[in-house]
Amino acid sequence: xxxxxxxxxxxxxxxxxxxxxxxxxxxxxxxxxxxxxxxxxxxxxxxxxxxxxxxxxxxxxxxxxxxxxxxxxxxxxxxxxxxxxxxxxxxxxxxxxxxxxxxxxxxxxxxxxxxxxxxxxxxxxxxxxxxxxxxxxxxxxxxxxxxxxxxxxxxxxxxxxxxxxxxxxxxxxxxxxxxxxxxxxxxxxxxxxxxxxxxxxxxxxxxxxxxxxxxxxxxxxxxxxxxxxxxxxxxxxxxxxxxxxxxxxxxxx
Numbered sequence: 403x404x405x406x407x408x409x410x411x412x413x414x415x416x417x418x419x420x421x422x423x424x425x426x427x428x429x430x431x432x433x434x435x436x437x438x439x440x441x442x443x444x445x446x447x448x449x450x451x452x453x454x455x456x457x458x459x460x461x462x463x464x465x466x467x468x469x470x471x472x473x474x475x476x477x478x479x480x481x482x483x484x485x486x487x488x489x490x491x492x493x494x495x496x497x498x499x500x501x502x503x504x505x506x507x508x509x510x511x512x513x514x515x516x517x518x519x520x521x522x523x524x525x526x527x528x529x530x531x532x533x534x535x536x537x538x539x540x541x542x543x544x545x546x547x548x549x550x551x552x553x554x555x556x557x558x559x560x561x562x563x564x565x566x567x568x569x570x571x572x573x574x575x576x577x578x579x580x581x582x583x584x585x586x587x588x589x590x591x592x593x594x595x596x597x598x599x600x601x602x603x604x605x606x607x608x609x610x611x612x613x614x615x616x617x618x619x620x621x622x623x624x625x626x627x628x629x630x631x632x633x634x635x636x637x638x639x640x641x642x643x644x645x646x647x648x649x650x651x652x653x654x655x
Contacts, residue, residue: 403421403422403452403454403504403507404419404420404421404422404500404501404504405419405420405450405452405457405495405500405504405508406418406419406495406496406497406499406500407419407420407426407450407493407494407495407496408493408494408495408496409428409436409438409491409492409493410491410492410493411438411439411440411489411490411491411492412439412440412490412491413439414438414439414491417496417499418435418436419499420450420452420457421452422452422453422454423452423453423454424451424452425449425450425451425452426449426450427446427447427448427449427462428443428447428448428449428450428488428491428493429443429444429445429446429447429448429462429464430443430444430445430447431445431446433445433446434446434447438489438491440488440489440490440491441489442466442488442489442490443464443466443488443489443491444462444463444464444465444466446462446464447461447462447464447468447488447489448460448461448462448464448468448486448488449462450480450486450493455507456479456508457479457480457481457508458477458478458479458480459475459477459478459479459480459486460476460477461475461476461477461568463638464488466488466489467488467568467570468486468487468488469486469487469488470484470485470486471484471485472487474568474570474571475568476568480495480508481508482495482497482505482508483495495508569638569639569643569648569649569652572648572651572652573643573648576647576648576651579646579647579648579651580646580648582642582645582646583640583642583643583645583646583648584642585642586641586642586645586646587633587640587641587642587643590629590633590641590642591626591629591630591633594625594626594629595622595625595626597621597625598617598618598621598622598625599618601617601621602614602617602618602621605617639652
């Protein structure tokens with residue numbers, strides 16, 4: 403299987419091919435297979451992974467999010483005709499550069515085939531299965547592939563609560579929990595910044611004021627920066643998000 407992608411970004415209009423069991427990472431970092439100059443995307447923003455029978459999209463904890471047909475997602479399956487948007491960059495499948503067999507494998511025109519297995523039924527929204535069943539019932543109407551796929555996208559949008567949404571979307575839907583998480587993070591940072599005061603208090607009385615201030619400033623900077631990096635960059639969820647229940651809401655999806 404082979405998938406041709408069309409990537410349109412400010413100043414860029416390129417194509418990229420993914421072969422079976424291959425993957426491509428999009429982002430501003432040089433470590434990405436497809437590097438972009440888009441200032442609204444993260445260093446490593448998202449990844450497309452082509453498996454045996456499906457193309458999967460995964461957000462890589464990007465700051466501004468990854469959108470599939472207007473829905474912010476963390477991980478989901480991609481079909482022919484879908485639009486992936488990251489920042490000002492649009493990613494779609496270049497069907498004219500793909501084999502007919504590959505197009506059929508990644509889009510359904512209403513015909514039930516041998517790919518109706520357990521793995522296929524376990525897709526994120528069930529939109530593909532529902533769409534196939536509807537097309538089978540209306541086979542005599544000869545539904546076009548475009549109309550079939552449009553209905554599939556509509557089904558998926560209506561079932562978007564079953565797509566694993568990002569923690570940012572969860573926070574936007576739970577204003578009180580989000581506010582509590584922010585307050586806890588701010589208080590935690592203030593506590594970290596004041597801890598060096600106890601260290602300075604243990605210094606001998608012979609240490610002059612200038613040295614004490616230098617030690618205090620150095621320790622506060624190191625601990626503050628370390629806390630910010632760990633809490634907001636390294637950790638999937640901040641201290642506040644864990645204590646306010648945001649992490650629990652994400653896990654329960």
